[in-house]
Amino acid sequence: MGVRLLTRTTRSVSLTEAGLRLYNTLHPMLSELDSELASLRALSDKPAGTVRITAHDYAIVSVLWPRLQPLLKRYPDIQVELSVDYALTDIVAQQFDAGVRVGSTVDKDMIAVRIGPDFHMAVVCSPEYLSGKSVPVIPGDLTTHQCINLRLPTLGGLYAWDFEKEGKKLSVRVQGQAIFNNTYLMLQAALDGLGFAYIPLELAQTYIAMGELTPVLKDWWPHFSGYHLYYASRRQIAPALAEVIAVLRYQER
Structure with missing residues (x-):
């Protein structure tokens, strides 16, 4: 084509301005081709x-x-x-x-x-963590406790815990020593006594029944589609x- 499309170094390869323009032009065409091939495969x-x-x-x-x-x-x-x-x-x-x-x-x-099915989120911690501490009565009380946070990649921030009671909805931003992007690691951290976790009730249910996790703020647990x-x-x-x-x-x- 007589135009440089790639810039190469010993460690990387990147598109030139011309290369980027060509890529942006071809990408939707190739996507449409993939879609058409998938449609043809659907005839099988x-x-x-x-x-x-x-x-x-x-x-x-x-x-x-x-x-x-x-x-x-x-x-x-x-x-x-x-x-x-x-x-x-x-x-x-x-x-x-x-x-x-x-x-x-x-x-x-x-x-x-x-x-x-629809599900509820639950707030739980280990009996070990709660020993000698005040039990949260309202969601805002969580700000005085250690909580296990979830980082959301889309916004790059920490997820604010949602609550609802009798039509009233609110969100609470909590703090703690442990931050994850994985539900099961949050559960494990709660079992290990690192603080409160905000996880699906169904996931916590077995541990609550065995006495390994203590539920709090049950009247405030939100309902999700x-x-x-x-x-x-x-x-x-x-x-x-x-x-x-x-x-x-x-x-x-």
Whole structure:
């Protein structure tokens, strides 16, 4: 072409201005080509191919993986890639086939399918941590305690804990020595006596029953819409993705 597209050094390769312009021009064309090839594959009767899904770790463990295991055994030509991410991922830009969020945060231009029931978040700590300390009576009391924080990659900040009671909603920003981007590490830190954790009630329930975690502020625990699988609207859905959607679709009992 007679134009330099790449700048190379001994340690890296980067695009020149011309290279970036060419990339930005070709990228949507190649994406459209991928979509068309997926549509052609959809004409096949045999589900095959890779389905890439981005989701929270807890959603993967509690909802996705238990239902996908039988599907993978039934269709050996289907591959599923599960990516743990707390960001509000743009699945089209990141080339995922689908993503998982709670229902209230799914973008309006996406097709959403409920895959799980509504759930509550719980505030818990170990009896060891609470020994000799005052029990929080209102959410604001948590600011005087050690709390285990969650960092959200989308905003780069710490998640403010949401609460609700009798129609009143509020958020509390807590402080503590431990910060994670993983639900199960937050649970473990609470079990280890590092302070209060804000985690799904279902995840904490077993430990509460065994006396390893103490629940507080139960009247303030918020209610969230269940997990939804979301994907971009297409004229045809690849058979592999269609099978994944079917097996994940939530059926109320």
